[in-house]
Amino acid sequence: xxxxxxxxxxxxxxxxxxxxxxxxxxxxxxxxxxxxxxxxxxxxxxxxxxxxxxxxxxxxxxxxxxxxxxxxxxxxxxxxxxxxxxxxxxxxxxxxxxxxxxxxxxxxxxxxxxxxxxxxxxxxxxxxxxxxxxxxxxxxxxxxxxxxxxxxxxxxxxxxxxxxxxxxxxxxxxxxxxxxxxxxxxxxxxxxxxxxxxxxxxxxxxxxxxxxxxxxxxxxxxxxxxxxxxxxxxxxxxxxxxxxxxxxxxxxxxxxxxxxxxxxxxxxxxxxxx
Amino acid sequence: xxxxxxxxxxxxxxxxxxxxxxxxxxxxxxxxxxxxxxxxxxxxxxxxxxxxxxxxxxxxxxxxxxxxxxxxxxxxxxxxxxxxxxxxxxxxxxxxxxxxxxxxxxxxxxxxxxxxxxxxxxxxxxxxxxxxxxxxxxxxxxxxxxxxxxxxxxxxxxxxxxxxxxxxxxxxxxxxxxxxxxxxxxxxxxxxxxxxxxx
Numbered sequence: 001x002x003x004x005x006x007x008x009x010x011x012x013x014x015x016x017x018x019x020x021x022x023x024x025x026x027x028x029x030x031x032x033x034x035x036x037x038x039x040x041x042x043x044x045x046x047x048x049x050x051x052x053x054x055x056x057x058x059x060x061x062x063x064x065x066x067x068x069x070x071x072x073x074x075x076x077x078x079x080x081x082x083x084x085x086x087x088x089x090x091x092x093x094x095x096x097x098x099x100x101x102x103x104x105x106x107x108x109x110x111x112x113x114x115x116x117x118x119x120x121x122x123x124x125x126x127x128x129x130x131x132x133x134x135x136x137x138x139x140x141x142x143x144x145x146x147x148x149x150x151x152x153x154x155x156x157x158x159x160x161x162x163x164x165x166x167x168x169x170x171x172x173x174x175x176x177x178x179x180x181x182x183x184x185x186x187x188x189x190x191x192x193x194x195x196x197x198x199x200x201x202x203x204x205x206x207x208x209x210x211x212x213x214x215x216x217x218x219x220x221x222x223x224x225x226x227x228x229x230x231x232x233x234x235x236x237x238x239x240x241x242x243x244x245x246x247x248x249x250x251x252x253x254x255x256x257x258x259x260x261x262x263x264x265x266x267x268x269x270x271x272x273x274x
Numbered sequence: 275x276x277x278x279x280x281x282x283x284x285x286x287x288x289x290x291x292x293x294x295x296x297x298x299x300x301x302x303x304x305x306x307x308x309x310x311x312x313x314x315x316x317x318x319x320x321x322x323x324x325x326x327x328x329x330x331x332x333x334x335x336x337x338x339x340x341x342x343x344x345x346x347x348x349x350x351x352x353x354x355x356x357x358x359x360x361x362x363x364x365x366x367x368x369x370x371x372x373x374x375x376x377x378x379x380x381x382x383x384x385x386x387x388x389x390x391x392x393x394x395x396x397x398x399x400x401x402x403x404x405x406x407x408x409x410x411x412x413x414x415x416x417x418x419x420x421x422x423x424x425x426x427x428x429x430x431x432x433x434x435x436x437x438x439x440x441x442x443x444x445x446x447x448x449x450x451x452x453x454x455x456x457x458x459x460x461x462x463x464x465x466x467x468x469x470x471x472x473x
Contacts, residue, residue, distance in 0.1 A: 055411030057450065058382055059375045104382045104411075159365040162374035164453050215352065215373050215381035216366065267363055 011047040016040035058210050059164065061101045066168075066203040073195035082136075082194065091130030094202050095122040098209045105213045121212060124223055125205035131230035132201025139192035140183060140242060141233045144249040146176025146200035149229045152257025153208050153218075156226065156264040161211035161218045169207045172200055180246055187242050201230075218264060221274065225260040232256045299337040302436055302470030304347070306331055309437075309468045311349050311386075315446075316459030325356035325372070327386075334470055336425075336436060341395040345403060347388045347466070352380040376453035383410050388418075388466075399423040403440060407464075409449040418442040418466060428471075437469030 004010055020036035020043070027033055045051060056064075076082060098121050099106070106118050128149075135142040150173025158166030176196070183190055208226060211218040232255070237248040262268045312326040327349045334345035351373075358368035373380045390405035400420050407416035423438035445460050446452075 057375065057379060057410065059379075060450075108381075108384065162376045163371070164376045165374075210375070213381060214375050214379070216370050217381075264365075266361060266365055 005047055012044055015047055016043040019043040055104075058101050058104060058213065059162075062203075062206040062210050063168070065097055065101070065206060066199070069202045070195055070199045073193065073198040076194035076198065077191075082133075087130040087133040088126075090133055090198065091126035094129040094205060095126035097202075098122060098125040098206055101206060102209060102213045117213060120220060120223075121209035124212070124227055125202070125209050127227055128205035128208070128230065129198065129201040131227075132197040132204075133194060134197075135230060135233070136193050136197045139189045139196070140180065140245050141237075141249050142192040142197050142200075143176050143180030143183065144246060144253050145230050145233045146196065146204075147173050147180055148233070148250060148253030148257045149200065149204045149226060150174070150176060151254075152226050152229065152260045153204055153211070155257075155261045156218050156222050157207070157211040159261065159264040159266075160216055160222070161214045165207055165211040165214070165218075169204060172203050172207075176200055180250070183242050184246050189242065219269070219274065222260045222263040225256060225263060229253045229256050298339055299335050299342070301473040302334050302336065303473055304330065304332040304334070305435070305437075305469045305471060309347075309466070309470070311347070312465040312467070314463040314465070316461070318457055323356070325354060327351065328353035328355055334436075334468075336400070338395075338398040338425075341398070343390075343393040343400055345388070345390045345393075345405070345468075347468075349386040349388075350384060351378040351386050352384055354378060354380075377451055379410055388416065391415075400438075407444060407449075409444075410451060412449045414444065414448050416442050416444055416464070418464075434472040435469060436472075437467075439465065439467050441465040 005015065017040065020040035023039040024033045024036040027035055076086075080086075099118060102118070102121055106114055109117060132142070132145060132149075135145055150169050150171070154166045154168075154170035154173060156166075157163075157169055179190075179192070179196060204226075208218065208223050212220060212223050232252045233249045235249070235252050237252075238244045263272075263274070306329060309330045309332070310326045310328070311330055312324060314322050314324045317323045329350040330347055332345065332347040334343065336343045354369060354372055356368045356372060361367050361370070372378055375382070378386075386407070386409045388405050388407050390403050392404045393400050394402040394404075400423055402420060403418040405416055405418070406413050418440035419442065421439045421441060423436070425434070425436040427433065428435050441463060443461055443463050446462050447455055447460050
C-alpha cells in the first residue's frame with residue numbers, strides 16, 4: 001500500500017481524483033461540489049510532501065496575509081455588493097487569522113494569559129478590520145484613518161516592540177497618505193472601497209497584534225487607543241473642500257495616534273504609573 | 275548444544291573483550307554556570323560587536339577510546355546580553371531590541387539549539403563537532419572547531435569534568451534573521467565555552 005501511495009501518478013492523479021469524486025458526490029446537493037478541487041489538491045499535498053511546512057514566523061504570516069488582502073479587496077469591490085453583515089463577517093475572519101498568526105507565541109502562555117492575549121488580539125483585529133471597512137464609501141476619512149493609524153502604530157512599535165513592525169506600519173501610512181494626497185491634488189474624492197480599507201485595516205490590525213505579542217510588546221493600552229482612530233476620523237468635518245476635510249479628519253486621527261505614541265514611551269508610562 | 279554454545283563463547287571471548295574495553299562512552303551534564311554561547315557580528319562596517327546568552331543547558335557524551343561523542347545544547351534566547359541593558363530614558367536597550375522580531379524573536383522562538391551529528395578527534399580529544407543549529411525555527415548545519423579540550427577532576431569538588439572552547443560561523447539570513455543586513459553583518463561567529471560534569 002505504501003509503495004502504491006508513493007507512486008507519482010497515484011500521488012498527483014489517482015488518489016486526488018478518488019477523494020475529489022467522494023467530495024463532489026457528497027456535497028453536490030449542498031451546491032458545494034466545487035470543493036472537489038480543494039480536496040484533490042489537499043490530497044496531493046498530503047501524499048507528496050505532507051502538511052509540515054517549514055516554520056513561518058508571526059511576522060512572515062502577517063506579511064503574507066497583508067499582501068494577499070488587497071486582492072481580496074479588489075474582488076469584494078468588483079464582484080460583490082457588500083451587505084451590512086460584510087464588515088463584521090470580514091472582521092471575524094481576520095480575527096481568526098490572527099490566532100493562526102500568533103499561535104507560536106500564544107501556545108507558550110498559561111491558560112489565563114492565553115485567553116486574555118488571544119481574546120485581545122482577536123478583538124483588536126476584528127474591530128480594526130470592520131471599522132476600517134465601514135469607511136469604504138468615505139475615501140477622505142478612509143485615507144486619513146489609514147494614514148494616522150499606520151503612523152501611530154509605526155511609531156508605537158518602534159518605541160516599544162520592533163523596528164521592522166514599525167517600518168511595515170509606516171509603509172501602510174505612506175500608502176494611505178499617497179491615496180489622500182491624490183484626492184487633495186484633484187480636489188475630489190476617488191474610490192477607496194474594500195481595496196483600501198481592508199488593506200489598511202487588516203495590515204494594521206495584524207501588525208498591532210504581532211507587535212502586542214512580541215517581546216517587548218506594544219502596550220495593550222496603546223493598541224486599544226489606536227483602535228479608536230477609525231471612530232475619531234468620523235467626527236464632524238467641513239463638508240466642502242477636500243483639502244480642508246482631509247486636514248481636519250487627519251488632525252482628529254493624529255491626536256489619537258499621538259496619544260498612543262506617548263503611551264508607548266517608557267518615561268510617560270512611568271509618570272502615569274502604567 | 276550447551277557444549278557448543280560454551281565453545282563458541284570461549285572462541286569469541288578474545289575478540290569481544292578488547293571491544294568492551296574500548297567502548298566506554300561517558301555522559302556529562304552541562305554546568306550552566308560555566309557554559310555560555312557567545313556571538314560576534316560586524317556593526318556598520320566599523321567594529322565587531324559581541325554578546326552572549328546567559329542560560330544554556332545540555333549534555334554531551336565522550337568515548338575517547340572509540341573516538342566518538344555527541345553534544346546537545348539548548349540556549350534560552352531571552353537570556354541574551356549585549357552589555358547594553360540599562361534603559362534610562364531611552365525607549366529600549368540594545369538587549370530589548372535584540373529580543374524583538376527584528377532579531378532573535380524570543381517571544382515566538384524562546385530556544386536555540388545545537389545537536390551534533392558527528393565528532394572528529396585529534397588523538398584522544400575532539401577537534402571538530404559537526405551538527406545542526408536550530409534558530410528561529412530553522413535548522414541549518416554548523417561545524418564547530420574545538421579550540422581546546424581538557425578532561426580532569428575539579429580541584430575543588432574532585433568531580434570528574436570535561437570542557438573546552440569551540441567556534442563556528444553562520445549566516446543569520448539563512449535562519450530568516452534579515453533585519454539590518456548589510457549594515458549589521460550577515461556573518462555571525464559563534465563561540466561556545468562549555469564545561470560538564472560526568473554523570
